[in-house]
Amino acid sequence: MFxxxxxxxxxxxxxxxxxxxxxxxxxFYLVYKERDSQIVQSPIGQLTIKGNWSFLVSWTHNTSLW
Structure with missing residues (x-):
């Protein structure tokens, strides 16, 4: 399949x-499919976004954790 x-x-x-x-x-999809609001761009893509980022997980961060 892959x-x-x-x-x-x-x-x-x-x-x-x-x-x-x-x-x-x-x-990544299987782990986070129910938490799609927590999947975000990497920090460089968020430079204009304000707010609490402490619980947001990007693809880059997640692949580093695996």
């Missing part, structure tokens, strides 16, 4: 969709 999806995404969207990345994306 091999064919990886190939499809790479062909249609370019780099970044290796088998291991697609597997990590799926794991």
């Amino acid at each position: 091999d064919s999806l990886s190939e499809y995404l790479t062909n249609n969207y370019g780099r970044g969709f290796s088998r291991s990345n697609v597997a990590s994306m799926r794991q």
Whole structure:
């Protein structure tokens, strides 16, 4: 499943969709699917956002924790 999806995404969207990345994306979704409001951009993308970021988890931070 991951091999064919990886190939499809790479062909249609370019780099970044290796088998291991697609597997990590799926794991991320399974863990956070009920908490989608906690999934945010990495800090550089949030520079104009004000508020409490203490409980927000970005893709970059999450992949570092695994």
